Amino acid sequence: MKIHREGFATISLVFLVLALINGAVCYWFGAATGLCWTVAIISLVFFLFIVSFFRIPSRQYTTGDSLVVSPCDGKVVVIEEVYEPEYFKDKRLQVSIFMSPANVHVNRNPISGTVKLSQYHAGKYLVAWHPKSSTENERHSVVIGNGKTDILVRQIAGALARRIVNYLKPGMEVKQNEEMGFIKFGSRVDLYLPIGTEVAVQLEQVVQGGISVIAKI
Secondary structure, X not given: OEEOHHHHHHHHHXXXXXXXXXXXXXXXXXXXXXXXXXXXXXXXXXXXXXXXXXEEOOOOOOOOOOEEEOOOOEEEEEEEEEEEOOOOOEEEXXXXXXXXXXXXXXXXXXXXXXXXXXXXXXXXXXXXXXXOHHHHEOEXXXXXXXXXXXXEEEEEOOOOOOOEEEOOOOOOEEOOOOEEEEEOOOEEEEEEEOOOXXXXXXXXXXXXXXXXXXEEO
16 A cells, blocks of 8 residues: 655654654653553554545556546435536436545546546536535536547535646546546545436446446446
């Protein structure tokens, strides 16, 4: 397992703050006191929890030109036909995946192809499962086309996740399962697929980024 580069600064800052807190507590109350040990144990658990946010586990990724692979870990919370107003401006099949704080937070390209859109939008921080979070929250939209179809992937910030990172630029040629970006501390990723696409997941299904097949094209 590796630690994602987006976590280096956060992990270092948390380590420094916890070290200062532990040093102060043990200095004022004594290193042998129960309070010092209690704070140390709580700090260690919290530090490991923060580190886990930025983990990149080793995986055997799923590949296929006709497959749409999950861009993230999480639970499928939406499968429905909606109007997509940003790029397609018509009806699309939306599949949304909710990422909890316990999930792996790296986001991956669901298909190989050319980046046709990469656009950041400032916005609100509604809870990720709110119906309006797709259009009103801070978000970053990416459209990847491969000749067969165009797919929009939207990273959405939530009440806790307030840092979206995206590495893609228009015109880039990208490969399936390569890193698309990162959402710190969870939130949600939406996929917009052509109407009639064969969906391979169900509501409430737990999926893994780069492994689970979301749909077939």
